[in-house]
Amino acid sequence: MDEVVSLSRVLSRNGTTARLPVAHMVCNQTPPVGDKPSLMTFREISSQVETVFHEFGHALQHMLTKQDEGLVAGIRGVEWDAVELPSQFMENWCYHRLTSPTTKLSSLGLLQSSD
Numbered sequence: 001m002d003e004v005v006s007l008s009r010v011l012s013r014n015g016t017t018a019r020l021p022v023a024h025m026v027c028n029q030t031p032p033v034g035d036k037p038s039l040m041t042f043r044e045i046s047s048q049v050e051t052v053f054h055e056f057g058h059a060l061q062h063m064l065t066k067q068d069e070g071l072v073a074g075i076r077g078v079e080w081d082a083v084e085l086p087s088q089f090m091e092n093w094c095y096h097r098l099t100s101p102t103t104k105l106s107s108l109g110l111l112q113s114s115d
Contacts, residue, residue, distance in 0.1 A: 021063035025055050042094075050094050057087030 029048075032038040040048035058075060061083070075083045 021065075023059040023062045025052070025059055027052065047094070050091050053090045053094050054087045057090035058083075060090070061086045 027048075029040070030038050040052070042049045061075060
């Protein structure tokens with residue numbers, strides 16, 4: 001993950017400054033095949049869904065930091081265990097029964113078999 005722009009500042013109504021966080025995620029999605037939509041993998045060695053949740057954890061860490069200096073904000077200047085904590089925590093939501101993408105798609109009748 002890398003910085004695109006530094007944290008921005010705007011004036012709020014009462015004259016104090018507010019920080020606007022900026023984060024982005026770039027995904028490498030497999031293109032659709034024929035008339036079938038492009039779907040992310042979930043139950044494979046390299047789960048695309050788990051990767052999205054993992055990277056979203058890093059994005060949250062960037063957006064929720066209180067540090068204004070970009071060189072020590074987000075994942076920079078932080079011990080590696082602390083860098084991976086939010087991202088690995090977010091991965092757990094993939095496997096939580098009520099938030100699982102598989103559960104949601106099944107309940108909406110949108111889950112497709114692999115045939």
